[in-house]
Amino acid sequence: AQSVTQLGSHVSVSEGALVLLRCNYSSSVPPYLFWYVQYPNQGLQLLLKYTTGATLVKGINGFEAEFKKSETSFHLTKPSAHMSDAAEYFCAVSDPNAGKSTFGDGTTLTVKP
């Protein structure tokens, strides 16, 4: 069975500071991993995905994530936070056998001016 753990339900950074949102996964098969962002009163939007190939993946809005198999991690980073990055972020692992994605509990990012 797949599972995802997001460390820290709330993260606060200053505008212009590094954003680091942590995600660890458990998977019985080679994982396909995703990060999504959710703004208030909206659905989730795909930020980036790792399927196969390059372990450093770049997404929209300047975000990137690195797949580290040895650490079972897929942390999300952005070099410089912007006020518009304030939202809830979800890490997910896809299970081809169950035909679904399993989501973490989410991390709320606050950006201070």
Next chain:
Amino acid sequence: KAGVTQTPRYLIKTRGQQVTLSCSPISGHRSVSWYQQTPGQGLQFLFEYFSETQRNKGNFPGRFSGRQFSNSRSEMNVSTLELGDSALYLCASSPDPGGHRWGYTFGSGTRLTVV
């Protein structure tokens, strides 16, 4: 390219009633998945349809059901509503089964409140 459309956006129902939610996926996407989002339980998988067939179902009671039509539009139905069914119901479409390779495109959700 139109996104995933969910209707209605908001619903208020009384305990014991039933409700039907609708989802129109992105054109060409044959997979539609439904998730329930609540503050306490997070995102929980309800079911997934691909080419009109339910491929997978989550751990929800039989009061929760769905279907998919030949044009890939999907509906979910909840009968005998309970207070605990209050949630944001999200529809997600994908070109591949379960969004495994490409991920999901989500709709804005239907906010269901049961009173």
